[in-house]
Every structure is written in structure tokens, then in C-alpha cells.
Amino acid sequence: MKKRVIASKGNYYTVYSMNTVVVGSGAAGFNAADRLYSFGQEDIALVTEGMNKGTSRNTGSDKQTYYKLTLSGNQLDSVQEVAESLFGGGSMDGDLALVEAAMSPWCFYHLVDIGVPFPHNRYGEYVGYQTDHDLRMRATSAGPLTSKIMAEKLEAEVRRKKIRIFDRQQVIGILTEQGRAVGLLALDLNSLEDKTQRYVIFNATNIVYAAGGPAGMYRSSVYPVSQTGATGIALEAGAAGKNVTESQYGLASIKFRWNLSGTYQQVLPRYVSINKDGGDEQEFLRGYFETPGQMLDAIFLKGYQWPFDPRKVLEHGSSLIDILVYNETVIKRRKVFLDYTKNPQWGSLPNGELDFSLLGEEAYSYLQKSGALWGKPVERLRKMNGPAIELYKEHKINLCEEYLEIAVCAQHNNGGLYGDLWWESNLKHLFPVGEVNGTHGVYRPGGSALNSGQVGSTRAAQYIARQYREAPMNEERILSVCGEQIADKIALGAAFLGNMSLEDNVWEIRREIGKRMSACGAHIRVPAQIKKALEETKEMLGCLSTKTKLSTPAQLPYAFQNYDLLLTQAVYLSAMLDYMEQGGKSRGSYLIYDPAGELPVPGLADMFQFKIDTGALLDKIQIAYFDREKKDCQFSWRKVIPVPQQENWFETIWDAYRAGGIIK
């Protein structure tokens, strides 16, 4: 790696040059750097806006899951079958599904090798369990914080290899030349006050882009606060989006962001809502179920049917609860809480004990086997999963005494940036890996996100180490070729900084972006509302540089993030409209208003009428392009690539392998 300070048009720029720069310090980014080094490419660096930021490092769930080929027992499994399971989620390319399946054991054992404590039995079998959208026992877990441990262990590898890390560098632009990525423009968060040092250029032959999901776009979110995302600047640079309509949403607590799945629901808490003054408490679920038993069963099932799924709405299914929570929070503007201190009144005896005889067979026998057919929800929770209470205590929430505020929250982006068989974008030499890459389809097995991140980053590293070994262009050349792109971004920064004011509004703008997305572009999608939201987004984007007010240069990074999020929002909302224009109906983790559709239950507004998708678009993929000049999007649709069925004759493959004919 080389560092030079170059003068250009009266400005001085610090330029770092190297073969490959990796963006992001999550599980995917660290793995990319680790693998590149191991595969022989040592001229690399990792750039991150914050070492300890991002989803991998700061999130978790009841039993955070990693998905892979079955590696224990006598249950038959195969690479092809895993690929079919991934592919079966719909709108997923089969060649990528096969790669994710084939490389899952390698990537998994790599994590085992570096110390991620996945459990095995006395015979060395890595035992598994069944996860959602799967029929086998392929899932495993290192506990509630699997992704955090992965990130920490991978970071240790990167440090052991002495790979250079540039911390506190926020990438604000991907520099391109004729359809290929050639570098990055970053904001040096350590030098925001110093205009000569504020911007840094990374001049690289390749960029591995592991910037995570576009979390900052949502107000109701279970992504960690420290994850914002940087999908917008990649779209702006010409990287295509894929399946960006597909994300996952579900119930989570919002003060401390945590999925409320598993035992948090199975102990049957009370769902209450209050008005904005804190009064008028109501057990609001009651009005929408026919019997208390039906309501209690739906709450129970929410435990293992966590993501919102429109197929589980009708007939008082568990996803009806997500709709009712949205109805309270977004439509009625009330706050919703889970109360573990009392039993739901509807379904309780006069003495406050729950009448367990009202429960259906599944819920009753589960609670019976768990020895929990008694007491209050918090007592059942202590009996069934004590650490679940402690976890909240660690975050200063006492479930024994207080209500837990909740919302339907964004959790994961199945879609994202397009990548080919080697995770290379249509923008050559840019490799989106991890959650920013949209490999997944409409439904995916739980745990496949973490596998995909490890496989994609390994795959990109393989390709770069083999095919893209050349040095980057010289420093003067990148400044000249990308001069206009750099100048545009610096001008945007100057415009933001030109609006210094005692009263800043960067967070107000962020709230508006989030409110709009959570209300219109999340699990409830009404076409007319999305159109209006898109107009607002475009308008905001158009005047962001003049409307943004900063009170200190320390807020400049947030202004650039707002720009990125608005770009992302414009593309994502446009993609939703395009999907609807293609005749797309409710599927995945969202409900689309359809005037000819069915209302989930009487008493709800017409906007919840919907029709379940018949699968007409499940064999197609939507590709999104952002036109930088027109600030507009175009979409195309193509058939999914089927799962390759090929005869793997050893001698033929070996021959091709020795001749260097595989990684190309």
C-alpha cells in the first residue's frame, strides 16, 4: 500500500493506493480481508466508519442462527438439496444458491477453526436444529450473539495478519471509470474540522463492499442503532439493485432493540396500547379475535413464526398481530407495549389466573411440557428462559415491573446490490458482499444471511486473488479521471457546511426518512401512499443541500448519510411500485393493499385488504438501475437462473482446475 499527498486544482488530497480495499467491519468485511490475505493478496486494507459498528457486532436473537449443510446424524442431505432449499424461497438465482450450499461447510469450519464456539458432540458432529423455511436440521448457533462472536474472531485474524485498518472513515462515494469501480472517496471522521484533511481517497483495483443493510432508512427497526448502510452511493455509482423489494419485518422492542420471538411470545404476554398522553390503556387484540383461545394461540405461535408473513394473516393467524400492532402505532398513533406482569384479561379467570383450558393443543402441550401452566407471563418466562429477563435487565428494563414498548420493525434486507457468480457487481471490480448484496429471494431459511455473508466474501476474495491482481492506477490519474465525481461530492459537503445554524435539522430529516419508510415502505404497502412517499423522497433529495442545517462540522457525516438513505429510499420505493405494476401481490414479509382483496378481520380499515401472491413472479428477478443524471430508476425483469445440474466427473473438473479454468 502506498500513501501520497497530491495537489489537484488548488486542493491537496491524501491518496492511499492498494490492490483491494474492503469496506465494512462486520462479519462479511473481516472475512473478505482475512481470505484475501490467505489467498495471497496482501496489498489490501479495510476501511470502516466504526470498528465496533454494524449489525454483526451489535445484534443477536434468542438463538442466533447459522445455516449450512447438515454435518451430523443420519439424516440424508446434499449440496444439491441445500441449494434447492435456498432456491425454493423464490426469486433466487440457482447458481448462487448452489455456491452458497457448496461452500457452507468450508465457511462454517473456517469459523470453527478461528474459535467461534459452535457446539459439537463427543464424536465431533456439529449437531443442528430445524430453522424457519427449512425441513432439515441444518441450523446451528453459538448462542444469542453468534454474529458478534464471528465478527470478533474474524477481526482477531485480520489483526494477527497485520492487515491495515482505517477506522472512522465514512465512505461517501464510489469512484468509477467507464463501468468499473476504481476507488472510494471517504470522509475522515477524525479530521472533520480540518478542511485540508477532511476527505481521503482510496485508489484501488478492487473494492469489496461489505457495508451491511440499509438500516437507517427505517424508524421502526431492530437493526442496531450503529448500522446505517451505504447502499445508495453504490446505486448512484451505477451498481444495479436486485430484489430490493424483499425485506423482513417483525415484532421487536424499540428502546433496547431485540426481536420478540420464541419464549417472549410463548409465555403469552398482554398486548396493550395507550394514547399519546399515556392514558386510555386498552388490550387492543381483543376486538379482532372471535374467542380468547384464538387470540392466545396467535400470540403463542408468534414465538416461532416471527417474521411478518401475509400467508399467516387470515383465519386469525399469528401475523394478524403484526397488522394490529401497526394499526395501533401508525394508524391510530398510539403506543404499544408487552406487559409481562399480568395475564391477558380476556382469557383470565376472575382471580387473574390465565384459563389455560382455552388454549389449543399445541400451545397447551408446549407450556405443560415446560412446566409453565401457571402464574403470570414473567413467571412463566423465568421458568422457561430466565436469561431472557436478565438480558433486558442488562439494558435497564425490568420486565417484572414495567411495560416493554414494541413495534413492527425492519430486520433484514433479502435483496440488495446485484452480484454475479463471484459476487462481482455489474460495476466491474466492485464486489458487494454480506447483507448489502441481494443474493436472497423472497423467503429464506433462518441463518442463511450469515452463511451468505461468509460465502460471498470468500468467493470475492478467490476471484480477486486469481484474476484481478494488477496494481491500481497512479494517483494523478485517479484524480484526473474521477475529478468531477470528487468535486461534486466535496461541493455537496461544502453546501451542507455552508448552512451552519444554531438549530440543526439532520436528525429531524433522518426521522422523516424513517417515518416515511416504516409507514409506507415496510410490511404494509399501499400503492397510493408509496407514490406520495416517493414524491416526498425525491423532493427532499432535490433540496437536501439547501435544506440541511448543521450546528457543527461534526454533523457532516450524518448529512451525507441522509443523502445516501434518500437515494436508497427513492430506489426501494420505486421498486415497490414497479413490482405492483407487474401485478405483484402480497408475499414474503409484506402486505399490499388490493381493493379486490380480503380484509384480514372485520373492523380494520380497507387499506388492509389484500390478496396473496399466486407465485407468478417467484421465478423472476427484478433488477433496478439508478440514473445518476435524471435521478430516476429503471427496472428490468428476468427469469431466475435454475440450480445448475451438471455431471461432476472428477477427471474433467480436475483438468479444468489445473488449467486455471474454474475461477474465471
Ligand SMILES: Cc1cc2nc3c(=O)[nH]c(=O)nc-3n(C[C@H](O)[C@H](O)[C@H](O)COP(=O)(O)OP(=O)(O)OC[C@H]3O[C@@H](n4cnc5c(N)ncnc54)[C@H](O)[C@@H]3O)c2cc1C
Ligand atoms: C435482530 C437481528 C437478528 C438477526 N438474526 C440473524 C440470524 O439469526 N441468522 C442470520 O443469518 N442472520 C441474522 N441477522 C442478519 C445478520 O446479522 C446480518 O445480515 C449480518 O450480520 C450482516 O453482516 P455484514 O457484515 O454484511 O454487515 P454489518 O455487520 O452490518 O457490517 C457493516 C459494516 O459496514 C460499515 N459501514 C456501513 N456504511 C459505511 C460507510 N459508508 N463507510 C464505511 N463503513 C461503513 C459499518 O460500520 C459496519 O462495520 C439478524 C439481524 C438482526 C438485525
